[in-house]
Each structure stands twice: as C-alpha cells, then as structure tokens.
Amino acid sequence: MNKDTEIIRTQSGQSQNREHSVPLYLTSSFTFESAEQARSLFADEIEGNIYSRFSNPNTSEFIEKMCLLEGAEDGFAFATGMAAVFVGFGAFLQAGDHVLAARSVFGSSHQLLTKVLPKWGITSSYADVSKPEEWESLIQPNTKLIFIETPSNPQLELIDLEWLGNLKRKHNLILSVDNCFATPYLQTPIAFGADLVIHSATKFIDGQGRVLGGAILGRKDLISEVRFFARHTGPSMSPFNAWILSKSLETLPVRMDRHCSSALALAEQLDGHAELESVAYPFLPSFPQYELAKKQMKQGGGIVTLIVKGGYERAHKFIDALQMLSKTSNLGDSRTTITHPASTTHSKLTLEEREAVGIFDGLVRISVGLENKEDIIQDIERALEASK
Known part of the structure; x- marks a missing residue:
C-alpha cells in the first residue's frame, strides 16, 4: 500500500461507538482493570495507557503515522518543536560531552547550543556546510552527537545526508536531523543514515497555523532514551494537538x-x-x-x-x-x-x-x-x- 494511502487509513482502534473519525481522548489518566494490571503497566511488562503525559491514543496515532512516513522504528510527540530539539540533546548528553553542529541552524537551536547546554558542561562546535573537509577535523574524543538542519532555516543550505551518514558511522556518533523544512513527504533522512529525525509539527505538518507540536522519530533503542527523559520532564504533546496533527497528515x-x-x-x-x-x-x-x-x-x-x-x-x-x-x-x-x-x-x-x-x-x-x-x-x- 502506498504511504499516501496508509497515513489516511491508519487510525487508533474504534470504540464501542464505531466512530469513523478517531475521537478526542481528553483525559489526564486511564483506569486499570485490576491492581495487578496497574503493576504490570508500570513495570513495562505490558503495553497500555497510564497517564497522558506518558502516552494517549491520540498522540500514539500521530506518532504511528509519522514513523510510517519517516521509516522510523519509534517516536515521541512533544508540545513544541523546540521541546523536541531540546530533548534530542538532553536525552543523550551529559557533562563533558561535545556536539558537532552545522553552522546554519535555527536561532533557538543556536541559543540552546551556545547558551543553555554549556550550563551543564556540554560544549559544541560549528562546521561550515560549504566545507565538508573540515567536519571530521572538528570531531573530538568526547563528541557524542551530530546535529544538522537540511534544508537550513532560512538560507536553505543543504547537507549531503549520505556522506554525513558515513561519517557518523565511522566515528560511532548519533546523527540527528531537523527535517522541518522538507517534511517526511519530501525527504527521509533515516534512509541516508540518520539515527534521529526531529520535526516542528507546528509548520508544514499542521499546515494551517493552528497548533504547536514537535516530534522525534528514530531507532527504537534511542527513542527509549527519549521517552524516559520526556516522561520525567513533561514536555509531551496534548491529546487535542495530536488529534489535529494526525488529521493534518492525511492531507500532507x-x-x-x-x-x-x-x-x-x-x-x-x-x-x-x-x-x-x-x-x-x-x-x-x-x-x-x-x-x-x-x-x-x-x-x-x-x-x-x-x-x-x-x-x-x-x-x-x-x-x-x-x-x-x-x-x-x-x-x-x-x-x-x-x-x-x-x-x-x-x-x-x-x-x-x-x-x-x-x-x-x-x-x-x-x-x-x-x-x-x-x-x-x-x-x-x-x-x-x-x-x-
């Protein structure tokens, strides 16, 4: 089945009301059939909804569609695109780590790299998109992650994803790509070697300037770290925004x-x-x-x-x-x-x-x-x- 069809036909399961359009699940929490089921859910022995900060049928449907489009194993939905960018750093970095980033990044991403992360002893270096030969020389023994945008905001500079995928594999780094401008309809960085793909769903994903949202998609083991960080820091997407964005994907x-x-x-x-x-x-x-x-x-x-x-x-x-x-x-x-x-x-x-x-x-x-x-x-x- 073509992806254009799949994102329209992919939906959360119907309730007893047999609705054609998935309803809004505006609930803060979910009930358990028994104390034992609650224990099993909190112990991650079984899958299911506990609390909407962790998961919700609406956010789950949105992420399922985004993973389908990006070719990702798993994902997590955030309140904003910048919450996703921040967690994309916070979930993997600790004091003493280093980030190699493209010089051409969004203004708020620049502020994170130069003003916020240094508070916790995390350093970064910028590499020039037009000088690929200098990238490898900027990789340090403590480099953990490469972060880029392609096309970049606002100059539309591109980075060769295949080349960068080979570079990150050579040095065993995490490659994180902000794919906001292209959307997964036009570009799938994972196919070229990216480990994580980040979106501000506020932009083309929504498409009508109605709601805020963000997402990180990628390898299951990495998203497990993202989910842990987000679950305990609370930047998750609201069910209403997820419902809007999931419907928006049908027309992307x-x-x-x-x-x-x-x-x-x-x-x-x-x-x-x-x-x-x-x-x-x-x-x-x-x-x-x-x-x-x-x-x-x-x-x-x-x-x-x-x-x-x-x-x-x-x-x-x-x-x-x-x-x-x-x-x-x-x-x-x-x-x-x-x-x-x-x-x-x-x-x-x-x-x-x-x-x-x-x-x-x-x-x-x-x-x-x-x-x-x-x-x-x-x-x-x-x-x-x-x-x-």
Missing part, C-alpha cells in the same frame, strides 16, 4: 505538492529580478546545491529565500508594501507568510554570527502558501516595485 502529500509547485514558480519568476541580489530555492537550476537537492529530496519544498537590494531598510520597506502576504515569523501555513530573519527569528545572533551563515540584512524568507500562485507572485512583484 496534496498540500506539499501545491506548496512546492507554487514555490518553484515563484523562484523561477523572480530569478534574475533587477531588484534582487539573489533567489534561493533548492530545485531552481541556479541553486548552488541543485544536484544534491535532486538526489535527496522529492521536490524543493515550500520556502523561497530572497536577498533584496538595499539591505535592512529596503527589506523592511518591501515587507511593508505587501498587501496579501502575512507578516509573521511562522511558516508552513496555508497562507503565504514572510519574515525578515535578521530582525526576527535570528535577531539574537550577533551581526558576525548572522553574516557567517549568510543571513544578511536584505534577506527575507517566504513560506509559499496554497493561494493561487499568480496572486502570490503579483503581490511580491508589486511590493518590489513600490519599495524601490
């Missing part, structure tokens, strides 16, 4: 097809535009890593990055001239959104840190929605002209 393929086709059309239309310094989109032939994108991604994704001529002031003027696009830092919505990373999502980085990863003052990130593509293109072209 058709939504991503539309996001990708419209994003490619926008990138092609703007490539070489007189008011832009550059246009970045993985499936645009002029994209520096076009061949790599074709190798490990099904389509190019829903994000287009522009660098507007005129720097910070012009970028803000351009954004303010837009009439239809939503000015918000979120992405992956049915509505096209735009943000200026240097002054929003990555504003806590220094100027030097931003420029080191290509987040220049004129850069804007567009998350292409599901509107008619001609309306999206017209609004952007009109704003470029008005902001001259």
Whole structure:
C-alpha cells in the first residue's frame, strides 16, 4: 500500500461507538482493570495507557503515522518543536560531552547550543556546510552527537545526508536531523543514515497555523532514551494537538505538492529580478546545491529565500508594501507568510554570527502558501516595485 494511502487509513482502534473519525481522548489518566494490571503497566511488562503525559491514543496515532512516513522504528510527540530539539540533546548528553553542529541552524537551536547546554558542561562546535573537509577535523574524543538542519532555516543550505551518514558511522556518533523544512513527504533522512529525525509539527505538518507540536522519530533503542527523559520532564504533546496533527497528515502529500509547485514558480519568476541580489530555492537550476537537492529530496519544498537590494531598510520597506502576504515569523501555513530573519527569528545572533551563515540584512524568507500562485507572485512583484 502506498504511504499516501496508509497515513489516511491508519487510525487508533474504534470504540464501542464505531466512530469513523478517531475521537478526542481528553483525559489526564486511564483506569486499570485490576491492581495487578496497574503493576504490570508500570513495570513495562505490558503495553497500555497510564497517564497522558506518558502516552494517549491520540498522540500514539500521530506518532504511528509519522514513523510510517519517516521509516522510523519509534517516536515521541512533544508540545513544541523546540521541546523536541531540546530533548534530542538532553536525552543523550551529559557533562563533558561535545556536539558537532552545522553552522546554519535555527536561532533557538543556536541559543540552546551556545547558551543553555554549556550550563551543564556540554560544549559544541560549528562546521561550515560549504566545507565538508573540515567536519571530521572538528570531531573530538568526547563528541557524542551530530546535529544538522537540511534544508537550513532560512538560507536553505543543504547537507549531503549520505556522506554525513558515513561519517557518523565511522566515528560511532548519533546523527540527528531537523527535517522541518522538507517534511517526511519530501525527504527521509533515516534512509541516508540518520539515527534521529526531529520535526516542528507546528509548520508544514499542521499546515494551517493552528497548533504547536514537535516530534522525534528514530531507532527504537534511542527513542527509549527519549521517552524516559520526556516522561520525567513533561514536555509531551496534548491529546487535542495530536488529534489535529494526525488529521493534518492525511492531507500532507496534496498540500506539499501545491506548496512546492507554487514555490518553484515563484523562484523561477523572480530569478534574475533587477531588484534582487539573489533567489534561493533548492530545485531552481541556479541553486548552488541543485544536484544534491535532486538526489535527496522529492521536490524543493515550500520556502523561497530572497536577498533584496538595499539591505535592512529596503527589506523592511518591501515587507511593508505587501498587501496579501502575512507578516509573521511562522511558516508552513496555508497562507503565504514572510519574515525578515535578521530582525526576527535570528535577531539574537550577533551581526558576525548572522553574516557567517549568510543571513544578511536584505534577506527575507517566504513560506509559499496554497493561494493561487499568480496572486502570490503579483503581490511580491508589486511590493518590489513600490519599495524601490
């Protein structure tokens, strides 16, 4: 059976009411048939629901579908994407450990690596995506984990997952991949050697800007560590959000097809535009890593990055001239959104840190929605002209 079909037909078991759509299980806890059953559940001798911080039929269904899409053995659902990123570190690292990370990571991930983890004696080094030869030299005797995003936020830099999978096997490391921008519909890092895949389900997984959520998928033995850490620290997803996200997955393929086709059309239309310094989109032939994108991604994704001529002031003027696009830092919505990373999502980085990863003052990130593509293109072209 095709995965597109499986994520629609995969559901938790029906109750005695024979419902066609899985109901919401808004309960904090679950009852036991006997004291012995309770003992067996807490001793992990049998499987079953105990408490919704641990598991719930709605979160279980969501994770089952995500594992199906990613080709993962197991997974855990989180309240937010950043909760998933944090647990992806916290479950495996201890004082004295070292993380090797791609220099191009989301602003909050950067803060975790440089401000939060050092509080517990965990260090990190950044490797340049454009310099694969330097990665191995940065691996230390105490390196435990490699953390990357591909495509990265917001520059859309790619990392060769097959090459990195070979590197982590050589040094017996855990490879953790943030797959938020691509979604499991477009890219499956586990197939290339990743051990863990992390998602902010808030973005394309939900697809309508309604709820927050995150997930970690991967090897069963590693998810056992994730589950233990999360069970005792409490960042689990709510049943309601899991119910929403599980239903959202049923339309992920058709939504991503539309996001990708419209994003490619926008990138092609703007490539070489007189008011832009550059246009970045993985499936645009002029994209520096076009061949790599074709190798490990099904389509190019829903994000287009522009660098507007005129720097910070012009970028803000351009954004303010837009009439239809939503000015918000979120992405992956049915509505096209735009943000200026240097002054929003990555504003806590220094100027030097931003420029080191290509987040220049004129850069804007567009998350292409599901509107008619001609309306999206017209609004952007009109704003470029008005902001001259």
